[in-house]
Amino acid sequence: MKNLIVALFASIAFFTHAAEIAYPTRAEIYSIPTLTLSDKQFLQGDKGGKEVTVNGILRYPAKPISPKLPVIFLVHGSSGIGPNVEYWSNHFLSEGYATFALDGFTGRGLTVVGPNQALLGRLNLILDSYKAMEILAKNPRLDSNKFVMMGFSRGGQATLFASLERFNKLWNKSGTVFAAHVPFYADCVTSYLGDDKTTGKPIQMHHGKADDYNPLSACKAYVGRL
Numbered sequence: 001m002k003n004l005i006v007a008l009f010a011s012i013a014f015f016t017h018a019a020e021i022a023y024p025t026r027a028e029i030y031s032i033p034t035l036t037l038s039d040k041q042f043l044q045g046d047k048g049g050k051e052v053t054v055n056g057i058l059r060y061p062a063k064p065i066s067p068k069l070p071v072i073f074l075v076h077g078s079s080g081i082g083p084n085v086e087y088w089s090n091h092f093l094s095e096g097y098a099t100f101a102l103d104g105f106t107g108r109g110l111t112v113v114g115p116n117q118a119l120l121g122r123l124n125l126i127l128d129s130y131k132a133m134e135i136l137a138k139n140p141r142l143d144s145n146k147f148v149m150m151g152f153s154r155g156g157q158a159t160l161f162a163s164l165e166r167f168n169k170l171w172n173k174s175g176t177v178f179a180a181h182v183p184f185y186a187d188c189v190t191s192y193l194g195d196d197k198t199t200g201k202p203i204q205m206h207h208g209k210a211d212d213y214n215p216l217s218a219c220k221a222y223v224g225r226l
Contacts, residue, residue, distance in 0.1 A: 022094035065096030075151030156186035
């Protein structure tokens, strides 16, 4: 009887937790033709990089916030798509937004780059996001004026600098721009020519005071320049 009671409470806990997860009504996998570039190639607008296809998952909410859906683009960090991306996807789905989780690694034969950041130029995820936006902007169920980019660590750096006017002119052929940028613990150590000129869309940065990998001080200095 004791084992039965334990099993019963375990089942109740499982289904209670499951009820809190916002399951999508539909998910679509998109293949995104892009390039693998060195940072130098990206900065120079050099399209001579290696052609590659990355992928992303578009999820639709059960209770849409509007007939044409805003989309939160979720951009992973150096360990690829992890629990944080899934957490935020579930959160925004529960609020009625669609989400798009970009996978910039698997199509390039990568799983993690944390131990060796030189495996992939840091600006590639910006290009991938522009290329994904170019494809999703044609989806009649989505509101291309309300695409928001949100990323973490390496993906946070991409999210932050995807706002630059210079980079949009070089690489963004989607006909729209991200409506907002929400970087988490971005690397702000590197400066770029023209990085004080953005598209003018809101940027909301999140950082930890104790972060000793991507220091807060560099981002505070950048915010000061902006």
